[in-house]
Amino acid sequence: MLGDNETIAAIGTAKGVGALGIIRVSGLHTPEILARCFASKQFKVQESHTASFGVWKNPRTQEPVDEVVVVNFTQGRGYTGEAAADIICHGGVQVTELVLNATLDAGARLARPGEFTYRAVMNGRLDLSQAESVLEIISAKSPRAAALALKNIQGALSEKATHIEAELIYLLANLEASIDFTTEDIQPVSLVEMNQRLEKSLDITKQLLKSYVSTQVVTSGLRMAIIGKPNVGKSSLMNSLLGKKRSIVADLPGTTRDTIEAEFSLDGYLFKAIDTAGLRQSDNSIEKEGIQRSLDEMTSSDLVLYIADATVGLQNEDIEHLKNIGSKNAIICFNKADLKGLEISQELEKSGLLEFPTVKTSAVTENGIDELKNKLLSLIHQSSNSEMNSVVSTQRQKEALEGALTHMSKASSLMRENASPEFIAFELKEALLKTQSLLGKNVGDDVMDQVFKQFCIGK
């Protein structure tokens, strides 16, 4: 992306039919463009944060394009930090394109992906983690993901990272004083005391990282593998679970095992159900191979929903599979419970699987579906913090934090070993750099480009 003096414009709203469309303009020449395109009785270009009604015309042909409301931002007041305007016009592909073209004819150029937010960062309106959160909000697939992203825009992560940064600087200052002023009669803080402070920062960092695991769940969804032999009623159970919100997201052909992924949301959390088609084949060697493949699939899942036939109970193979899976992130679902009453506890005891969460369902009568949903939710709540602490949401942030954690841990063990201060300082300096990269204070150019490439046009 080139930094330049040009004024940019792009359609801000998603393509398709909708009541309204927005064309966003930002840059030095915005006032001129408005002068050439916008005819309005009330509009005053020097007043910021105003909404004015008028007509948008094409400056070449002087033809009116649409009736619009223009929201005006003067230099330093808007999203990008530049003079800017949002032109709210009627929705639909045709009109928005016409308004955009008029704007381009007036002297703007088409913005590149992410360029508005890029300028916001360049002008100091957003730091990098806030900018990333803009991306997250835009692509949020669930309400909780959006809320999380919003918290970051409001600086939740920046606050914690800034605190850690200050602590690291304090520790470094003390270490450096003990090195460079070794002949002076000063009493720097002892290593023991320094380690105590460092451990506090370590704890905060660990908490933040834990929150990433749970926010992953929130932002990209919990992967749930649905395992079960053919004819246990997986499809109908999936339908009940997905309900009206069912949307088939991916159909991956081309391999001997077709998997179907379907997304559904529960209480604001996103779930991705993966039906392992291997088990849809029938019989013997093929089936065994299929089961093996689906067991492999399970290692990449966050959760396994094992469906058994309530009329048949758990068989040896089921028991074996379940023991391999382990009870930590699995639920056994006895389906077709309408057809037979089954003593679950007896069944589990017999198989040695008492620790597994279980539920009886009948996809046909929809009995037990709510209970199943509750069990799914409680599994999520168990493995994550309360969202109050969830602030880390991207891979980049996670890696920066992990880096800071590694170096802080090394520094801590060096302190306990009474190592020479130059090595402790080395690790702390590295931790500091990682923390600062989290805040976008010293990020390399390639990372910046990466982040902004992901933005689609107009943001």
Add this chain to the structure above:
Amino acid sequence: MTMSSNQFDVIVVGAGHAGCEAALASARLGLKTAIITTNIDHIAYMSCNPAVGGLAKGHIVREIDALGGEMGVNTDKATIQFKRLNTKKGPAVRASRSQCDKSLYSQFMKDVIFSTQNLFSLQAEVKRLALDGSKCVGIITEKNETIFAKATVITTGTFMNGVMHVGLKQESGGRAGDKASIGLSEHLKELGFTVTRLKTGTPARLHKRSIDWSKTTPQPGDKTFYPFSRKTAGLNLPQIECFLSYTNEKTHEIIRKNLDRSPLYCGLIEGVGPRYCPSIEDKVVRFADKDRHQTFLEPEGLDSDLIYVQGMSTSLPVDVQYDFLRTIPGLENVEIIRPGYAVEYDFIHPTQLQKTLETKAIENLFLAGQVNGTSGYEEAAGQGFWAGVNAAQKILEKESMILRRDQAYLGVLIDDLVTKGTQEPYRMFTSRAEYRLLLREDNTLERLLSEGKRLGLVSDREFEAYEKVQTEFDEMRQKLKSTVIVPNEENLKKLDAIDTPRIVKPTTLEELLRREEIVFENLKTFDAEINADGQVIEKVEIAVKYEGYIKRQNELVEQSQRLENFKIPDNFNFHKVTGFSNEEREKLTHIKPITVGQASRISGVNPSAIQALLIHLKGKEKLRNISSL
């Protein structure tokens, strides 16, 4: 060659620590050099503490020596007490420090100056520069005599418009006993240079017969001498003791009561002083909760009657100095031979200099030393050497000497000065070096001896001597890597004897040495041939024990090279780039960094500005590539 001709290759103005290094470097490179001083009896005079070295400063002295400069040798010759600091800590923080005989230090340097070929000494005062347009062609003395040179190096230290303060009395002077330099600073200002004031101070000098030594604690030096110079065989002079004492509440009371008579606290001194070398008034005011401050009583020389009171720098009136000194144990009846005083002086903002220390505005004019806003003999000498070499190289049309931040503390020093400038007297600290782990005393020759050879200041013979040591080192490392000990009865017993855990599989001697509790000596029990001389032993231990850290630091150097190698075109117009704040644009335009790496170090220039710059430069690059297809 006679002095009657007034045409030289290089003129060095000032014969302090910077001036001497500059003049010697230039003369040794074959150029006809003049060194001009206001006082021929005060060559290489130590204005303050008669000591050289310490953390980071000692490293600089070694670097000067490795490159072919003089300070290392001169210090060793004049050493009367030596200490190695932080010996129990890691290799990057070990440093050497020498207490010197002040008059012998000066005498030895004078002898070298007077006996060096191509080097001519003159006592005169330089009033103005001689210019031809925007080129400096020489200097004009107080007798209105013009002396011409192809390059001029100014090393006037604290002398430009120097004003000394004792209490509320002021006196013109660059230093006690030396007159100030008046006129040169005005000329520089006329030429458009930004000149501001700094302040430094020095403690009183006491008569040694008036001190009750029994009330102080003797501090002897180390038994083992680590010379600064590779050329030094051993100590030259008898070694002495220094003596430790402390102030107390009574001392602090007196100082506090008399602050209204302190020129600093009365606002008479406008220059900024160094925060890390505070006067005793500063210490008492800023660290009010400390009930005592230490002071070292240091003899100024073997035959000298003067005792230097370290840590008691002051500009309070003489009677107050008597009063507070006499509260210190041992000093109850002290006689002051020369009171402590502060000196204010003009300095040139070093951001006005290029990386060679040549000024950006006036061609062939170089500035080095305290006049650039630094403090310390070592920092001055380093710059003097740097400027002298580069002035010579320019005249000889050879490649300049510009050391990198990962190569030498000198590299850090010059880069900090010309890129960031300074608001207070700049002193080198190890914490200023982001690659501290690579800039150690023990690897100075590896880093710089070949550069000294390239310049022509280090002889082939000297280089061969070093190569011999290197070869020994390489061979020893190989030996350690390839000698394997097996876990048999005999070896296990040996391991027990040196108090280290037993091995369970065949282990190389190098792996053993990596253990924290093992030293090189221990390895002898496994192989009698494992023997080397002290220097090699230290090198091997460091290389093996800190291999991991050294490797990681080298990786970081590589990573940052990308930005260091990203050159900014000459005369680049920073106004073309969007994304700079006004302050950033101003700074970039003023300092004119030559690489993106250097730009990133300018204070006030934020990472987002660097991003904008990179993107702009890369974009231009892409366009250039496309258009060249």
